Amino acid sequence: MKCKIEDIVEVTMGQSPKSQYYNSEGNGVPFLQGNRTFGFKRPTFDTYTTLVTKSAKAGDVIMSVRAPVGDLNITPVDMCLGRGVCSLRMKNGNQEFLYYMMKYYMPQLLNKESGTVFGSVNRNDISGLEVDIPEDTDEQRKIARYLTMIDDKIELNTAINNNLEQQAMALFKSWFIDYEPFDGQVPTTWKYGVLGDFVEIKRGGSPRPIQNFLSDSGVHWLKISDATGISSPFINEIKEYIIEAGLKKTVHLKSGSLVLSNSATPGLPKILDIDTCIHDGWLYFPSSKFSNEYLYLYFKHIRKNLIALGNGSVFTNLKTDILKNYPTYLPTEDVLKKFDGLVQLIFSMILSKTRETKRLSEIRDTLLPKLMSGELDVSDIDL
Structure with a gap:
């Protein structure tokens, strides 16, 4: 059935209430603006309002309409729509x-995007979008259920990984912050110094102008945005590449390396599960007395302190010297070995789930166009 969105969907554009009605105490109605983190499949709320201007019902599809356009969620509760988001509800169909x-x-809708600095789409852009969908709501349900099963598994993997990382962090704090296995005191056999005494800290590099080196293929080129959009400690998907001519001006790291962002979103540690080049917005550690797992947890723990020590007129910058001079203890080799034996098992499980999630995402993204276009028939799928 060929139609326009306005024929099958009710579109409600958001409008933010005045700020004096906002709170973070959970009083009132959950409130979402377009510049807030949407989360995975379900939005997360940290702002509430006692004055509702535009509302969405539980089950409505929520879409960001500016900066950036096209983030999608399904709201689990009634909520207030702020500026920058809209809600979509089928007039007669499956949400x-x-x-x-x-x-x-979405690619067709993004072609309508306008704006010199921040892209945006309006009600007319959305309502006028032409689509071709199954008229049978039961077929719609089957297509959705098939894809939802994959997304549910991805969401479960994310929850499992978050729990595993919390366990690893709790173990780190127990041993190296509260010193619980050591009667609550730093053992006298541990060395005190600064991080640069125990870890070699270096900065990535970038060929310039970078636009002359970007390519559709070649060597992976890690950007900060590749790290900020994932919750896993591991990076196994990188969107951009540079040509080999740029290798002389950058740093090429192998899978298994630890990196730490030092600009834009500073103090964010990640472990590579893919070979890549890194620009000067990343720090890396060619040699260390600590394992990658220890350093990952250590950097997560001290991140707020590092950000407070950073500086920058627009973005906070984490200078190499700040990290090198950060005071720390070096536990004995046997303590680190015992700790690594525990946390490396946890990180191994996280990595396995992260890789499985990537495979599931690839399957979903392959199936989506085939199911939507009718290339793959779901009439015989029993769900």
């Missing part, structure tokens, strides 16, 4: 299907 339909047609 889960609507979510995946919008993902499928």
